[in-house]
Amino acid sequence: MEEFDVCIIGGGIAGASVAYHTAPHARVIVLEREAHVGYHSTGRSAAVYSPQYGSRLNRQLTAIAGDFLRDPPAGFAAARLLNPRGFLALGHDEDLEARREAITDAEATGNPLVPLTPSEVQSLIPFLKPESASWGLLDTHAEDMDVEAMLQGYLRGARAHGAVLRTNAEVLSLTREGGVWRIEGPDLAIRAARLVNAAGAWADPLAQLAGAQALGVIPHRRTAFICDVPAGTDLTRCPMTVWANESFYFKPEAGRLLGSLAEENPTVPGDPQPDELDVAIAVDRIEHVLCFEIKKLVRAWTGLRSFVHDRDPVSGYDPVTPGFYWHGALGGYGIQTSAALGAFAAHQLLERPLPASFAEAGIEAAQLAPARLQPHV
Ligand SMILES: Cc1cc2nc3c(=O)[nH]c(=O)nc-3n(C[C@H](O)[C@H](O)[C@H](O)COP(=O)(O)OP(=O)(O)OC[C@H]3O[C@@H](n4cnc5c(N)ncnc54)[C@H](O)[C@@H]3O)c2cc1C
Numbered sequence: 506m507e508e509f510d511v512c513i514i515g516g517g518i519a520g521a522s523v524a525y526h527t528a529p530h531a532r533v534i535v536l537e538r539e540a541h542v543g544y545h546s547t548g549r550s551a552a553v554y555s556p557q558y559g560s561r562l563n564r565q566l567t568a569i570a571g572d573f574l575r576d577p578p579a580g581f582a583a584a585r586l587l588n589p590r591g592f593l594a595l596g597h598d599e600d601l602e603a604r605r606e607a608i609t610d611a612e613a614t615g616n617p618l619v620p621l622t623p624s625e626v627q628s629l630i631p632f633l634k635p636e637s638a639s640w641g642l643l644d645t646h647a648e649d650m651d652v653e654a655m656l657q658g659y660l661r662g663a664r665a666h667g668a669v670l671r672t673n674a675e676v677l678s679l680t681r682e683g684g685v686w687r688i689e690g691p692d693l694a695i696r697a698a699r700l701v702n703a704a705g706a707w708a709d710p711l712a713q714l715a716g717a718q719a720l721g722v723i724p725h726r727r728t729a730f731i732c733d734v735p736a737g738t739d740l741t742r743c744p745m746t747v748w749a750n751e752s753f754y755f756k757p758e759a760g761r762l763l764g765s766l767a768e769e770n771p772t773v774p775g776d777p778q779p780d781e782l783d784v785a786i787a788v789d790r791i792e793h794v795l796c797f798e799i800k801k802l803v804r805a806w807t808g809l810r811s812f813v814h815d816r817d818p819v820s821g822y823d824p825v826t827p828g829f830y831w832h833g834a835l836g837g838y839g840i841q842t843s844a845a846l847g848a849f850a851a852h853q854l855l856e857r858p859l860p861a862s863f864a865e866a867g868i869e870a871a872q873l874a875p876a877r878l879q880p881h882v
Pocket residue numbers: 514515516517518519520536537538539542543544545546547548549550551552553554674675676677703704705706707711726727728729765807808809810811833834835836837838839840841842
């Protein structure tokens with residue numbers, strides 16, 4: 506039996522960021538079932554940091570995380586983690602309600618969006634059909650994220666403080682004996698006082714393994730693809746471009762275009778593969794607004810975005826099962842909020858007062874606590 510203070514189950518961005526912030530003060534192990542970290546949702550994102558995306562709480566957490574991502578500690582990453590991109594919402598006259606909502610939401614967070622005329626939109630996206638949008642709203646603070654550098658930075662930092670990372674380490678049994686968790690799987694025998702459930706789409710089944718009640722963490726499929734663009738297509742100023750009501754989006758990706766239907770279809774935990782119809786509909790919608798045909802798809806993939814019913818993240822101890830810490834339901838915001846949520850979880854696990862940035866943003870632990878989702882408690 507190996508002994509640790511904190512055992513984190515899940516080697517995605519959630520588990521890695523908690524390990525990073527916890528390891529300087531405790532003996533930490535991260536267990537990942539797959540051969541590689543980041544294999545599931547974390548490796549399948551659109552890699553956009555958008556402070557105007559998601560619920561109010563997600564936006565506040567994204568803003569806090571931005572301070573870390575813009576200026577990470579020395580040695581965290583070899584290059585910048587964020588690079589200017591912009592986030593442009595586009596729509597037509599029939600989508601004016603969506604426009605009003607976006608303006609109101611942005612004003613509430615103190616970062617107003619910049620209204621663009623159709624010709625200003627055209628100057629950013631010269632390959633957009635001019636008649637396809639009558640309004641645009643630009644968030645100039647949105648950036649591209651280097652997700653792999655973030656993941657590796659968190660894990661490298663955790664290891665530098667003695668944390669252990671084990672891949673090919675599937676947890677199959679969780680039992681509590683004498684106030685300590687016993688964590689077992691093939692070639693795994695670990696004891697730890699505290700368990701962190703960072704299992705992403707598998708959060709509920711993992712909790713049930715520990716005898717805790719499921720919270721209703723539901724994974725939702727989202728498919729994306731990368732396609733070639735005709736030679737000479739000017740992608741240099743093209744922002745992350747999202748159609749009103751999030752009916753599809755596209756953004757430049759290393760000289761090509763990344764596109765998505767932005768669908769949100771509930772499913773079960775697993776390793777989802779793209780559905781040909783979802784890809785075809787996405788291609789059709791995106792082609793409809795562009796001046797060129799999408800002739801060659803380089804690749805397509807599907808990932809899971811996991812939500813609880815109020816769509817806010819969960820980070821806190823289970824109210825009934827001792828030493829069992831939930832950290833998930835990160836939806837479509839898990840990368841951009843990771844630096845803030847990882848710090849939040851570490852402070853809770855280490856029983857330290859939260860950093861001032863949380864109080865300044867008006868964030869209280871109860872907003873993230875799993876107890877809010879368990880009406881029987
Ligand atoms: C198409 C798409 C676009 C997205 N775009 C963005 C974006 O632009 N910006 C953004 O911030 N977010 C985005 N997201 C969301 C983001 O990817 C997720 O919120 C985030 O990756 C969730 O991280 P996680 O660590 O909770 O989950 P995961 O990365 O899935 O990690 C959970 C890990 O737990 C492991 N695990 C589960 N059960 C066990 C077990 N029993 N034993 C051991 N290990 C186990 C799994 O193998 C998995 O690796 C997007 C998601 C998708 C699908």
